[in-house]
Amino acid sequence: MNAHAPVLAFEGVDAFYGAAHILHGVSFQVRAGESVAILGRNGVGKTTIVNTLLGIARHGAGAIRFHDRAIERPRPYQAARAGIGVALQGRKLFPNLSVRENLMLGAASNRAGAWTLDGVFDLFPVLRERAEAPGTALSGGQQQMLAIGRALMANPDLLVLDEPSEGLAPVIVDELAAVFGALNAKGTALLLIEQNLSLVERVSRRFAVLAKGRVVEEGSLDGIDRTSLQRHIAI
Template sequence: MSFIQIEGLHAGYGQSEILRRIDLGIEEGEALAVVGKNGAGKSTLLMSFFGGTVIRRGTIEVDGVPLQGRPGYLAAQHGVSISPQGRLILPHLSVRENLLLGAAGGRRGHWTLERIYALFPVLHERRERPGTALSGGQQQMVAVGRALMANPRVLLLDEPSEGLSPVMVDELARIFVAVRAAGTGLLIVEQHLSLVRRVSERFVVMAKGEIIARGATRDIDAEQHRAALAF
């Protein structure tokens, strides 16, 4: 069984079912991209790890531990953290304080504040500035660094390139490759296919809450996958 194992997942919000028949497996150290248009259910999939949806059927397991019907913090305890869409930087805290929030769960590992600063030198330079006083790209670094401070075995990334310049997207690609090289896996929700190609090994395409295609990222430009991405 994979470190993350999702089987037959049906989930949504309230009475609305958004996800249907989702099957995914993710190993530690690998990178899987979830692509698709807005409204496909990609972010809903990530929220299902943390109790943010109603799971009606199927299972999500992390390291063999089922998450459905359990407290939202359980995923973090067992090695899954998230850099959320929109970054959610707390404005009244400094960069350093925002980063330290990620370590609140007390999970041990090699991602320390010093190592985050080595990965993102600009955050060390601006560590005492308010988190929201940074540029959009630097705020994304804070969001990723904060999630890494939880010492995940797999890091979930929700639209990390949203609103960023091509130069910043290139920098994120470099960072994500370095994170993987350090042994942390990635599950990345992303529409920027250039970033997907550089970071991930496998991909799935979601549309209307279902997975409609999957394959190796090297084949993402094949005709059948282009048709799925356009759906």
């Protein structure tokens, strides 16, 4: 795999919920083995990027490419099958399924790869201990681990993480940062949608800032002025 080939590319993408125009010409790339962060305040359209990729938000003008193939009219199930694993904002676990079943559902895309139930249990041993508990009976941090584990079960080339630190204690965020770093080091590209700058700095090398549905700043996180980024995130 070419280290510089984009895994995911948004090229001037507009997106809508009904008549509401949310994203305006959004462009960014995630290259193979790279971790890119999308930053921005609440309500600027960060999650709409994920929803557009999944076909939940309507994709208007512009192009979305995954492994250089245009995704014309995305449908939710196609993303996982194509190799995009998504840990959704709010975790979105199934309360009527056990931890084990939530994870097995993540393999519904039938993509072969290194991630299996045992692999996820080795990554997050607490999930093995609570395997038969309902998915939503876990603590917030454990639920986030389950959401990430479920996304990994799709053996994704790109892992999309939508606000994974939301509502979690700093010690759990530290643990997740280490996991994200390890996954990225093993070659999984990451798209990290976050407001937690400290997590972003530990996991990603490049960033794009979203404001009112537009990319207003992007670049490398190396040597960036932290206060300028903080300004875009602070409420």
